[in-house]
Amino acid sequence: xxxxxxxxxxxxxxxxxxxxxxxxxxxxxxxxxxxxxxxxxxxxxxxxxxxxxxxxxxxxxxxxxxxxxxxxxxxxxxxxxxxxxxxxxxxxxxxxxxxxxxxxxxxxxxxxxxxxxxxxxxxxxxxxxxxxxxxxxxxxxxxxxxxxxxxxxxxxxxxxxxxxxxxxxxxxxxxxxxxxxxxxxxxxxxxxxxxxxxxxxxxxxxxxxxxxxxxxxxxxxxxxxxxxxxxxxxxxxxxxxxxxxxxxxxxxxxxxxxxxxxxxxxxxxxxxxxxxxxxxxxxxxxxxxxxxxxxxxxxxxxxxxxxxxxxxxxxxxxxxxxxxxxxxxxxxxxxxxxxxxxx
Amino acid sequence: xxxxxxxxxxxxxxxxxxxxxxxxxxxxxxxxxxxxxxxxxxxxxxxxxxxxxxxxxxxxxxxxxxxxxxxxxxxxxxxxxxxxxxxxxxxxxxxxxxxxxxxxxxxxxxxxxxxxxxxxxxxxxxxxxxxxxxxxxxxxxxxxxxxxxxxxxxxxxxxxxxxxxxxxxxxxxxxxxxxxxxxxxxxxxxxxxxxxxxxxxxxxxxxxxxxxxxxxxxxxxxxxxxxxxxxxxxxxxxxxxxxxxxxxxxxxxxxxxxxxxxxxxxxxxxxxxxxxxxxxx
Numbered sequence: 001x002x003x004x005x006x007x008x009x010x011x012x013x014x015x016x017x018x019x020x021x022x023x024x025x026x027x028x029x030x031x032x033x034x035x036x037x038x039x040x041x042x043x044x045x046x047x048x049x050x051x052x053x054x055x056x057x058x059x060x061x062x063x064x065x066x067x068x069x070x071x072x073x074x075x076x077x078x079x080x081x082x083x084x085x086x087x088x089x090x091x092x093x094x095x096x097x098x099x100x101x102x103x104x105x106x107x108x109x110x111x112x113x114x115x116x117x118x119x120x121x122x123x124x125x126x127x128x129x130x131x132x133x134x135x136x137x138x139x140x141x142x143x144x145x146x147x148x149x150x151x152x153x154x155x156x157x158x159x160x161x162x163x164x165x166x167x168x169x170x171x172x173x174x175x176x177x178x179x180x181x182x183x184x185x186x187x188x189x190x191x192x193x194x195x196x197x198x199x200x201x202x203x204x205x206x207x208x209x210x211x212x213x214x215x216x217x218x219x220x221x222x223x224x225x226x227x228x229x230x231x232x233x234x235x236x237x238x239x240x241x242x243x244x245x246x247x248x249x250x251x252x253x254x255x256x257x258x259x260x261x262x263x264x265x266x267x268x269x270x271x272x273x274x275x276x277x278x279x280x281x282x283x284x285x286x287x288x289x290x291x292x293x294x295x296x297x298x299x300x301x302x303x304x305x306x307x308x309x310x311x312x313x314x315x316x317x318x319x320x321x322x323x324x325x326x327x328x329x330x331x332x333x334x335x336x337x338x339x340x341x342x343x
Numbered sequence: 344x345x346x347x348x349x350x351x352x353x354x355x356x357x358x359x360x361x362x363x364x365x366x367x368x369x370x371x372x373x374x375x376x377x378x379x380x381x382x383x384x385x386x387x388x389x390x391x392x393x394x395x396x397x398x399x400x401x402x403x404x405x406x407x408x409x410x411x412x413x414x415x416x417x418x419x420x421x422x423x424x425x426x427x428x429x430x431x432x433x434x435x436x437x438x439x440x441x442x443x444x445x446x447x448x449x450x451x452x453x454x455x456x457x458x459x460x461x462x463x464x465x466x467x468x469x470x471x472x473x474x475x476x477x478x479x480x481x482x483x484x485x486x487x488x489x490x491x492x493x494x495x496x497x498x499x500x501x502x503x504x505x506x507x508x509x510x511x512x513x514x515x516x517x518x519x520x521x522x523x524x525x526x527x528x529x530x531x532x533x534x535x536x537x538x539x540x541x542x543x544x545x546x547x548x549x550x551x552x553x554x555x556x557x558x559x560x561x562x563x564x565x566x567x568x569x570x571x572x573x574x575x576x577x578x579x580x581x582x583x584x585x586x587x588x589x590x591x592x593x594x595x596x597x598x599x600x601x602x603x604x605x606x607x608x609x610x611x612x613x614x615x616x617x618x619x620x621x622x623x624x
Contacts, residue, residue, distance in 0.1 A: 073464045074464065075460055075464060095466055098466040105460045105461065107456070109457035109461040110458065111453075113388075114385065114392070123465075125373065125377070126462070126465050126467055127372075127465070128370035128372050129370055133370070143359055143363070144359040144360045145363075154392060172364060174370075198357070202357060205361075206361065208364075
């Protein structure tokens with residue numbers, strides 16, 4: 001793993017932070033692969049996740065995120081490559097891996113026919129607590145996750161956000177050094193999503209390592225220290241959010257002209273000044289163009305003023321991960337391919 | 344995400360969250376027995392939450408007892424009361440045999456809900472989930488048998504073998520049901536939906552329970568039907584239960600057959616279940 005450089009022909013890897021000098025990685029995979037029939041769900045993935053960080057796995061449905069996570073959690077056996085989790089091989093040493101990780105599945109994996117408290121007690125007992133200790137621990141977690149009022153209710157009556165919180169609570173009955181969260185906020189309302197994010201931040205602040213998958217670019221942006229963008233079973237880019245954004249330049253210049261008649265003229269000026277094609281937006285007076293260098297943006301604005309194209313407003317947007325994804329894969333991240341993440 | 348929005352997540356006390364995360368080392372891993380009992384506890388809680396499910400599964404047997412006893416009993420055995428003496432042990436067999444089907448459905452539901460993945464990623468004795476489910480099932484079978492026995496006694500069922508005979512028959516029933524369950528766990532692990540499991544189980548259970556000696560003496564059936572009926576494990580179990588409950592001598596032969604069938608079912612389907620359970624999906 002040590003000699004991973006950006007000379008790798010597979011994908012752009014930003015050098016630096018990926019590998020610690022002492023080599024003590026929370027997750028380390030080399031050429032990890034899994035096939036389902038002819039589908040190469042995971043097609044040779046190299047990962048290096050430092051302990052105490054959030055590592056985000058970003059990609060559309062069917063990209064191979066869930067399959068990778070399931071291999072790391074010992075639920076699937078890799079077809080090729082190796083994976084070590086906190087130093088333990090996921091195949092040869094599966095029991096050791098299970099004893100130091102928690103998996104929160106893609107669909108809230110709580111038992112709907114039990115109450116929230118009973119769910120937590122069950123997990124506590126399965127981890128070796130006595131019934132009384134498991135009950136006490138369940139109480140602490142229900143309080144901490146804002147579920148005390150609903151503790152006795154059956155989980156099938158819980159909202160999506162409550163289920164998610166209970167699900168994560170079940171994952172930390174004993175605080176595992178490594179947590180796998182598979183699409184932890186899919187289908188949640190913004191408020192519940194904020195709560196889940198906050199839980200992840202506290203977990204990491206307390207020293208845990210979190211590996212999460214997401215389809216949401218802003219989620220990876222918000223939470224992850226490092227992000228791997230995965231498409232068709234391969235990592236197509238890896239780095240911090242800022243590094244990934246830098247791969248596609250510094251963002252886009254958005255302008256709104258005062259007179260919509262002048263929009264195409266403004267477009268020509270922008271393209272000439274920035275050297276990138278312009279896009280018309282749905283607003284009849286608005287358009288944008290990608291910026292490779294912020295200084296060019298300043299020049300472009302000056303050029304618009306010189307050519308008497310008055311502007312109502314302008315902004316230089318930091319590129320979104322959406323743009324990163326589009327630039328790297330040629331298709332948008334929301335590409336809702338019909339095939340589900342094969343699991 | 345703005346700072347104000349984040350502070351509005353008032354439900355979550357960050358301090359409480361932090362303290363909940365602190366200081367929790369994993370206790371020693373539970374042994375096989377403790378893990379299995381935890382899963383049995385889980386299954387029993389579900390009965391506690393929805394007690395009606397126990398009565399649901401006895402509705403059909405109760406209807407069968409009443410219909411067969413009072414409609415056909417006189418014609419088949421001279422009087423409803425005489426017929427009930429033969430019918431009730433057979434109905435007990437049917438009752439538990441039918442309930443075993445729910446084991447496969449429950450397992451399949453767990454898998455489709457994702458809770459199965461969590462259990463499988465815990466460092467516990469692998470068969471514990473299955474063993475726990477089957478242990479709890481024994482409680483369900485016992486309750487269902489008790490309901491049917493009380494009904495039978497109220498209608499005039501009088502076991503000549505006394506309490507010992509009844510208890511011995513019930514024990515044999517439980518053993519066979521436990522063994523039969525392993526077929527359904529295989530189905531539960533291979534089929535796509537709980538409904539499909541139900542469908543497949545019914546397809547097996549209908550011929551098995553009807554082509555037996557539960558309702559009528561097979562003597563008047565055509566030879567090829569008799570060949571099936573006489574070798575059907577349900578027939579052996581029904582005969583054994585009748586003989587034990589009524590204290591008829593010679594029950595050891597039939598008990599032998601039931602034990603043989605039970606052993607064969609476990610020997611084939613338990614390893615198959617464990618292989619499917621440990622394989623990936």
